[in-house]
Amino acid sequence: MHIEELATPAVLVDLDVATRNLDRMAGFCQKHGLGLRPHTKTHKSLEFARRQLSRGSRGLTVAKVGEAEVIVAATPGEILVAHPVFGAAQLERLARLAAETEILIAIDSDAAAEAISCAAARLGVSFGILVEFDSGFRRCGLAAGAACVALARGIERLPGLRLRGLMTYFGNIWGSEEERASQIRCTAREVQRAVEAFEAERLPLEIVSGGSTPAAVLSHLIPGLTEIRPGTYIFNDMNTVYQGACSLDDCAVRVLTTVVSTAISGQAIIDAGSKTLSSDPLSSGPKSGYGFIVGQPSVTLTRLNEEHGYVDITRAGPLRIGEKLSVIPNHVCACVNMHDEVFIVGGEQVIDTWKVDARGKVR
Template sequence: MTIHDLETPALLIDATVLDRNLRTMAEYCSDHTLALRPHTKTHKIPEIARLQLQHGAAGITVAKLGEAEVMADAGITDILIVYPLWGEKKWKRLTDLASRGRIAVAVDSLVVAAGVAQAAKAAGVEIGIRAEFDTGFHRCGWAITTDAMAELEKIIALPGLRWDGILVYPGHIMGNQNTRERDIEHENKILDALFELLDSASIPYPVVSGGNTPAAFASHRFHRLTEIRPGTYVFNDRNTVEAESAEFNDCALTVLVTVVSTSISGRAILDAGSKTLSADALLSGDRLGYGYILQHPEFKLKELSEEHGHLGIPNHSRIRIGDRLRVVPNHVCTCINLHDRVYLVEGEQVIDEWKVAARGKVA
């Protein structure tokens, strides 16, 4: 079967580019003595998670318990959940997972850690704990204060928990190479302040986990980092390219679409809207448009309806109903979560079909 036999819209993964992206990140981490624990919320596909492990990943990262359960069902046993889990039902699911493998979870409060510890003790399992600190993204994580150190000392003493270390997420480091230099310098000052407080309190930190895709290949410059958790690097997307962390030929995933209407002058309609591409805007650069047309960079995907992509085209362009195009989405993580399956391709040949097994696992 070839891509011409597929109904559109369809997600295509270039097998050669995927393999190159996996190898490049694995080799970088090996060269800089960094553990790689990739964030699988990008792809949500057990087959790709297994490829990452085959390339040397120490384990995987997920955002939600449902994603962890899918990966555990696929035989993956070393999983970090980077999300604060609250409530007895979630703690029960967490302890069930811990009975099947080496599980760790991020926390940023004593009350959550105490709930996890109580559930772990009752179930007779051990759950790893990583303390998350806020270094500038202002989403989750303790503020870097002596009060946080006092809470952390109490958490480390709780039965049922394994103290793994600390975790940060520099999600605010998204700019181009020029601004990234400044951002890394600022991040290191914050990290140094964190390490000073930890050292003063005699709190060990065997693991210092951080990293994101835009700054992934500068991870060795972040102070005392031992592990990184990039996700988007497996596919890359328009955001990654705009952040000068990849080129379009590094984008392994594209959306195959078809032109279905040309009735409006200067515009073509694609059979892919926000329910196919996602409506996420660019995070840097000109922040305009909803995807990049590989065959025609001069075309602009200006608007999205739910099922329609509004493509602005020069009036002299020859584009016809039935023409097929390939779109690099702005944000690949939200795009893939809208699809049941992806097609692995070599050139125009379809060589495999993978289920997006963890899509929709938001609980």
């Protein structure tokens, strides 16, 4: 089927581009002796998770228990829950999963360690644990050093927990290549501080997990890391483009939309609004607009309602009702999470339809 025959709005994934992105990241990690544990939050799909694993990923990463429950079908290997999971109901579900597959959890508090240990004891299972430290993002994670050691000692005393190392997220490594390169030096110092504190106390350092997509290709400059967890890299988006971390040609996802109204002069309305594209802004580059309209450099997507996208055509010729436009989203993870399925395309042809298996799994 030709893509123009699809009902819109529709999320298209160019399989050749996604495959190239997967191969490139796997090759980079292999070259630098880094493990790869991709974050599945971007695609939330078993098909893509299997492709990540078949390229040598050592396991998968999720944020939520519900995502782990879905993604487990793709892997007999380890799943890392890289989010401070808390709550009896969620931990009981995670303990059930731990009975069939190795579950690692990153935590930054005694309270979480105790709750996880209780859940493990109740179901007679064990969890691998990473101590999360803050390497500059200021979201979660203890200060690198003594606080991490104190939590680690507490974890070692609790039944059902096996301390395996450290985890951090490089969400602050952002911006132009020069900005990222300078931030990476500060991050490297924090990673070194955390690793040295564990080494001094002879605590396990089997895993030192870090990374993000914008930082991925600089990760080899951080001594002590054993693995990285990029997620967005599989599809990329306008934020990744404006950070200089990929080119437009590396963006695998386009949202196919239709012009549905031209009644107001100077604008056209497309059938893709915030419930299709997400209203996430651009965090770098021009910091305006809600996605890049492919092949139409003079038109901009200036505003979104839930189901309407406002296209400014004052600097371009008119668009006609029924015309198809394709939009590269600002934040592809949030966009894909709003769709039941994605259409796998090769050129202009639809090859397949894949489910977004873990969409909406926020608990």
